Structures are given as C-alpha cells and as structure tokens.
Amino acid sequence: MAIKTKLYLFLLILVLTLSLTASVSSESPYVVKEGNVVEELSLTNTDLYVYGYVKLLNLGTGDVKVFDKGRVDKLRVGAGNVEIYGEARDVQVGLGDVILYGVVKGDIEVGLGNVILKPNSIVEGDIRVVGEINREKGSIVKGEIESTRLPKIPFISQIFKNKEFLKRIPLHIRMGDKRPRVPKLVLFFIFLFVSFLILALFPRATERGVKYLSSKPMNSFLLSLVLLAISLGILILLVITIIGIILTPLIIIGVFIFYLFGTTIFYTTIGTHILRLLNLEKPNLVLSYFVASIPLILINIFVPYGGLISFVSLVFGLGAAFKSTFPKLVIFNL
Secondary structure (H helix, E strand, C coil): HHHHHHHHHHHHHHHHHHHHEEEEEECCCCCEEEEEEEEEEEEEEEEECCCCCCEEEEECCCCCCCCCCCCEEEEEECCCCEEEEEEEEEEEEEEEEEEEEEEEECEEEEEEEEEEEECCCCCCCCEEEEEEEEEEECCCCCEEEEEEECCCCHHHHHHHHHHHHHHHHHHHHHHHHHCCCCHHHHHHHHHHHHHHHHHHCHHHHHHHHHHHHHHHHHHHHHHHHHHHHHHHHHHHHHHHHHHHHHHHHHHHHHHHHHHHHHHHHHHCCCHHHHHHHCCCCCCCCHHHHHHHHHHHHHHHHCCCCCCCCHHHHHHHHHHHHHHHHHHCCCCCCC
C-alpha cells in the first residue's frame, strides 16, 4: 500500500479513536425518528438507530444502524459496527465493520475492520480499508478499492467496543464538569494501539529508526533538540504573520506525528535490547515493541511522574523518527 494511503489511514484511526471524548449518552439505543432532521449529533457509549436524516454524525463507541428511510451525510464512528440499509454520503470507521445493504454516495474508509457489500448495494465513491472487503454478487463499486491486511488483534477493538465496561465507570468520572474524561485504562489501549499501528504500517521505517537510535543514541538526542528548537523558532515567527494562523496548527500536528513515530521507535529499541539480553540475537520487531511498550505505557499513565517517559521518548525518539523518514537529509552532521 502507498505511503500516502498508510499515513491517511493512520491519521483516520487516530482522529476517530480520540472521538471517545464525545458527549456521553445514557440512552441506548439512541433513536433518530423518521421525519426528524438533525444538523449535528455527537454521542458515545451508545448504539444509534437512524430512521430520519442526520447531516453530521460523530459516534465514539457503539453501533449504528441506518434504516431504509434513514439518511446520514457524514457518518463517523470511533469503534463500532455500521449497518446501512438506507443512504449515507461518506462513512468513516476507526475500528469496526461496515455492512452495506443500501447506498453510499461517497467513500467508505475503515481504519481497522472489514467492509461487507450485500447484493444490490452501491458505493459510488472509493473504498479504503485495513482489513478485508467481502463483495457479494450484485454489489456495485464505482470508485477504486484499496485493501490492506494486518495481523489480527481483536482484543483491542473489543476493548473499545465494550460499552458495558465503560458504563461501569462512575458518572462523575465520565462526565467531569461538562465533558467526559477518557478512563486511564482506555487511554492505555489507545496509546498501545496507535503505536502498534505505526509499526504495522511502517515496519521498514521503524526498523531504520531502531538501527539509528541503537547505534547513535546521542546523535538522535541532539537531533531531537535541534528539531524542537527549529520548530519553536518557526512557530514564533509565524505567530506574527497572517499566514501563520493557518500554518501553525499544521506544524504542531507534524511534530506530534513525528513524536508518535519516535515513541514507537523508542519502545521497539528498548524491547530489542531487552530481548538481546535474553540471548535473542534477531528479535522480532512486534515482539520487541510489546515487551517494552506495555510496561512503559502503563507506568506513563498510572504511576506518578510516569509522564517523564513521554519526555524521554520525545528527546530520543524524535530525531530517530526524522532520520528514518529522511535518511539522506543531514542537519548539523547528525
């Protein structure tokens, strides 16, 4: 799969899984009745039945059914399954399956899951999915199809889709003063999943980063500091310009993406060295990642001052991530 598509799907899952912070609904299923028109609907921790018309639907966790006379223009689900008997324009799912009986006027995009097209179903746009596409006889796809298979990790999607687990969390913790807070355990699985997804989508780039960080840790450290200083300097300059209003968020997002990539490299590097101490000469990248990431992320989230791990992974991993992405680009001979 092309790098552009991989990056797109990674960002899709990141955005959709973070939709767990949407408004909490205690009513399940939540029903949009026939004849009702809803401009925007944001919910989580509930199932949703659509008989009417919803222009923008954001659902953190839960399943969606769009019935025969139902219609949704923009349908986004963080973790859950979607069944469409009626019509939707664009469908985006982070973790889960899309089952289509009706019509999708635009694209179907699934971060991790499957797309099942029933007889007489129609997709007028493209389908992009990390998972499988099952087209039954009579289904129509007018656009392009991009499908990539990844190792099956069902336990992660089950954690996100376990609505009963989330409901057991006390209401004041879920809601806070005005908005819900993501439980630490869910946060742990989000970080674990996003980092693993980077490794799964970019194994060669991760391996390059691990080799660089292992062989030149101080170079990676210094390069990280240089990159942070350059980014900060650019942000300061942009603040005083009109165009900076547009570019500043893009730079922040770019640094954050490299931070996530660097964190994955950092975890995998630590795990590789641990396994080598156990006399495994050529440890598997995935095994190396999990050996280090699980305890380090747990410490990061649950232990006081554990957040220092994020700082360490930033100042060591950022440079390795940059060097892995741009191996021929040299900054200050680093």
